[in-house]
Amino acid sequence: MRISQLFGKTLREDPADADTSSHRLLIKAGFINQLVSGVYSYLPLALRSLKKIETIIREEMNLAGAQEILLPTLQPEEIWKRSGRSVAFGETLFKLKDRRDRDLVLGPTHEEVITELVKGHIRSYRDLPVNLYQIQTKLRDEARPRAGLIRVREFAMKDAYSFHSTQEDLDKTYDGMVSAYQSIFSRCGLDVRAVDADSGAIGGKDSQEFILLTDTGEDEIVLCGSCDYAANMEKAQSNIERVIDDTKGGLKEVYTPGIKTIDALSKEFHVPQTKILKSVAYVADGALVLVMIRGDLDVNETKLVNYLGAQNIHIATDVELREEGLIPGFISPLGLEGVRVVGDHSVVSEVDVIVGANREDYHYTGARHGFDFTIAESIDLNRVQEGHECVECGGKLTINKGVEVGHVFKLGTKFSETFGATFLDSDGTEKPMVMGCYGIGVGRILGAAVESNHDDKGIVFPKAISPAQVIIVALNTDDATVDAAANLLYETLIGQGIEVIIDDRDESPGVKFADADLIGIPFRATISARSIKNGNTVEIKNRMDGNDQLIHLPLDDVGKIIEAVT
RNA sequence: CGGGGUGUAGCGCAGUGGGAGCGCGCCUGUUUUGGGAACAGGAGGUCGCGAGUUCGACCCUCGCCACCCCGACCA
DSSP states (O other): OBTTTOSSOOOSSOOTTOOSHHHHHHHHTTSEEEEETTEEEEOHHHHHHHHHHHHHHHHHHHHTTOEEOOOOSEEEHHHHHHHTHHHHHGGGSEEEEOTTOOEEEEOSOOHHHHHHHHHHHOOBGGGOOEEEEEEEEEEOOOSSOBTTTTBOSEEEEEEEEEEESSHHHHHHHHHHHHHHHHHHHHHTTOOEEEEEOOOGGGOOSOEEEEEEEOTTOSEEEEEESSSOOEEETTTOOOBOOOOOOOOOOOOEEEEOTTOOSHHHHHHHHTOOGGGBEEEEEEEETTEEEEEEEETTOOBOHHHHHHHHTOSOEEEOOHHHHHHTTOOTTOOOSTTOOSSEEEEEGGGOOSSOEEEEOSSTTEEEEEEOBTTTBOOSEEEOOBOOOTTOBOTTTOOBEEEEEEEEEEEEEEEETHHHHHHTOEEEOTTSOEEEOEEEEEEEEHHHHHHHHHHHSEETTEEOOOGGGSSOSEEEEEOSTTSHHHHHHHHHHHHHHHHTTOOEEEEOSSOOHHHHHHHHHHHTOSEEEEEOHHHHHTTSEEEEEETTSOTTOEEEEETTOHHHHHHHHO
């Protein structure tokens, strides 16, 4: 690969519309080009990285016993209606019609298609298990594409689907996929953490996300500082410190004009927020639900949705509250009738608390659970906060940002039952296949890798996914000796199977060095009039080191040069 | 979908009711060559699109579109 002929130029100035590091650098270094929102062209350097990532994925998937296939992008909407996911995906599903006015969708994922496929090919438990994967373009009309390759509408994804006769057999394959994923990410040179995840509306018991920790990530991850507990915020649990307090004031109604927030109550009464009961009203599938939670905590809406089994929830508007006779800012479970009340387990306490009075401008003080009010349904509904105690070991939890680069699910029989993907078991009975699914975002790995591997000069590629191992920077290209030496090294390294780029442009040294740093190839080999004069040498620099860390090697010792750049 | 912002040369940006500009990049030539060289000459525009106001609109008004950011959303 000669930079003089390379399609795709580096930019000298930062692109205006990119403010996350990976987005900015991938455009600036000439890797990607946006066509419309969330849709990119991949130029030669990017494609090289993507192919490397794909190769690593293929090798590990094959090793784990999965077989590669390729499924259609264009799919009949009918199968999406059958699975109920035409509605579930909603606007995210790209829809179109063919010339016969038939409804089609562009596949955002392939559970429906694969289940139909396998249904037609597997009849007996003897044919199971199978694990099929593909690397395919997926299309999702995301509400808001963002951050370059991190969240796009058209993207390459590796997805695998496994089919089993028993749950235990699924468990085995699932574990195998988890360890294959760990190999994939570690071979890519990325520090990816597996975390427990909520399995959402798709159902199924186990689910793990694979997260690359980076500050610009859009997912929140809870990690324990003392053990290996790791969970997605939606799923994370914690032990909440109990509040100990002996004061028993007795229930009193107090005039609190205009004091509607936990913060204001805390200041007014000079009490910690832990001694105030927060009332949060939701509308879940059309019905009002009051959620009670300790004042210092927030509601985890995913936990609430899962507990209620609701399709949709939203925080009740003031209008919706007044319709039910509730007074915004002064809501209370005391004396409330006809409204379902659920509580986070933090409300079950021995402590006197302040709570609304269901009356404009009044609160109660000295309210006690079990005496003045009782919340029958109390379960874990709170959002973990920084510093909470780990449920596994009692250590301190931290909240971290990250990018989801992989996700594995135990699907169970949801799809096989819907599509009639059954098999004849050894006992002669017909059973639905037990399924698992396993996804990895290929482009997203590239984006996330750059996000977590760069400095102020540019990208710093992990070796395994870099477009090349070494970039030869030839200075003084009009000097025939330099030119010949650089080209000889280029050809020799290619002959030895080293992936090498040569910057053979007639540019000033500053431009070449800056571009080499920007593109982020792990090793730079500089050949110049100076290095030739200096004992016919080449200067090797590791991209991760500072500029003064140079190794001088004789040009005729190719073995040493290869050793230095691999 | 709610809120905010931007749209002028390949990229980054300035601009005024009456001549469409600057920096970088690009082309030609000369001189340069170890951290984004210098000089000289040059090419490149539907000022997002459409209506309106005006003698005259890149500029004012209205409508539309696109893109970015925050939020909602993210099987």
